[in-house]
Amino acid sequence: MKNIVYFDLETRRSASEVGGWHETAQMGMSVGVTFSTAASAYSIYTEDQAEQLIEQLKLADLVVGYNHLGFDYGVLQPFTFWTISEITHNLDLCLYLSDRLGHRLKLDSVARPTLGGHSKTADGTDALKWWAQYEKTKDVQCLLDIAKYCCYDVKVTMAVHQFGVRNGYVLYENKNGREIKIEVDWKDD
Secondary structure, three states, X not given: OOOEEEEEEEEOOOHXXXXXXXXXXXXXXXXXXXXXXXXXXXXXXXXXXXXXXXXXXXXXXEEEEOXXXXXXXXXXXXXXXXXXXXXXXXXXXXHHHHHHHOOOOOHHHHHHHHOOOOOOOOOHHHHHHHHHHHHHHOOHHHHHHHHHXXXXXXXXXXXXXXXXXXXXXXXXXXXXXXXXXXXXXXXXX
16 A cells, blocks of 8 residues: 655745745744555654654655645754655645646635635644744643644544545635636656
């Protein structure tokens, strides 16, 4: 059985706090989440477990994420000597779609129409606020809020991917709010 690992992470610091989006390695990881199809289970990692997270990604037959090649791997890169994108087999849904469309889509713009209204439960700025609150109070509920949000993003990414595999297309909302179909070939990835 092929082990597909769906992946997302949240950061400790925003782009503006570290000097821009090109400084992802300085953002730190608050929580990383995976779902393994082989184990049929979610795994949640904190920054001190980043090496174990990278190991799980490395052992996957396929890592599926949404902008994980452009963002998440940059956040994780300081925790390994190896270039993560070179030691993993990847399908970045954001990159795949933007290559075909010529512009980038948000996960919500794809998830909402493709999944019949299901979308993200919060956004990255909420996760940053929860992390800041955790640093002040050490209230574990803040970490749980980040993990829950990140798990749901992984679930949405997995559902979009699986819909595309089954149907050969996904939908997205254009700037005018119109739903557009885009064919995808994710069966053999």
